[in-house]
Amino acid sequence: MDDPAHILVVDDDTRLRELLQRYLAEQGFRVTTAGDAGEARDFLRSLAFDLLVLDIMMPGESGLDLLRALREEQRVPVLLLTAMDEVENRIEGFESGADDYLSKPFEPRELLLRINAVLRRAVDAQERVPRRVHFGAFSFDLDREELRRGDAFVRLSIAEQQLLKALANRIGAPVSREELSEASPEVGNARTIDVQVTRLRRKIEVDPKYPRYLQTVRGVGYALVSD
Known part of the structure; x- marks a missing residue:
């Protein structure tokens, strides 16, 4: 073995x-x-x-x-x-x-x-068993790249799906912009990560200006955290 x-x-x-x-x-x-x-x-x-x-x-x-x-x-x-x-x-x-x-x-x-x-x-x-991560009212299926809020689907672009999957695979841990770019081809280069993060926050945060789940990690990148 x-x-x-x-x-x-x-x-x-x-x-x-x-x-x-x-x-x-x-x-x-x-x-x-x-x-x-x-x-x-x-x-x-x-x-x-x-x-x-x-x-x-x-x-x-x-x-x-x-x-x-x-x-x-x-x-x-x-x-x-x-x-x-x-x-x-x-x-x-x-x-x-x-x-x-x-x-x-x-x-x-x-x-x-x-x-x-x-x-x-x-x-x-x-x-x-589907691989899922949960944060707040949301659950994300990593295999299907589907986001739900309760029983309702949340529509994501391909770039948002890839970005969320890259973060969800390491939930709770900081992921650098470079790593996110490599794991998410549709997101673009490291400079465009911030734009995609802002768009994704609008869909999962109560107040995108004060994010609870998709957090900025200074000097590193971003982290998706659960409750």
Whole structure:
């Protein structure tokens, strides 16, 4: 894999953690392991994972408790591991936000197949979700280059579409006039950026003289900011 998926394995069984770390690494994944929910939380605060393999039965905070808390903050895919194979346990796992469920003991090859299936579904879901940025009453679809105010379309020129897309791709960050010109051929050269910005502000700002969303960054260029 050019960019291998990063998996966090959370299980209090040291032997199983080491086995899974070795096996999944051999299959081309990046693997981090945690022995309990607290250690997992530490990793989740500082690292981005593509998938969690999470044991339910752990001392202290259970895997289900961690999963429920996690679902309030992010949508990282989670595959649950458990020694309990009752229908009620599986239902509880899925209701808590799990993407898949595997009972112990299991064959490593089955785990691998399930991991790959969950990762494929996650990629498919991301591709189906339009990329949008929101600011005030507006939303901008980066793929279609469409601006809406609520449910109503806001008509943009090609230059305005390209300018807004270049800013929205780096929302919150300053973008220089030169970068905007390179990313937006229809806008023109760096000197004409200011003119296009003024026109765009008339469409998205309550008071274009005191812009709230399309802001000037002195000495740099412009930035599109959300609320």
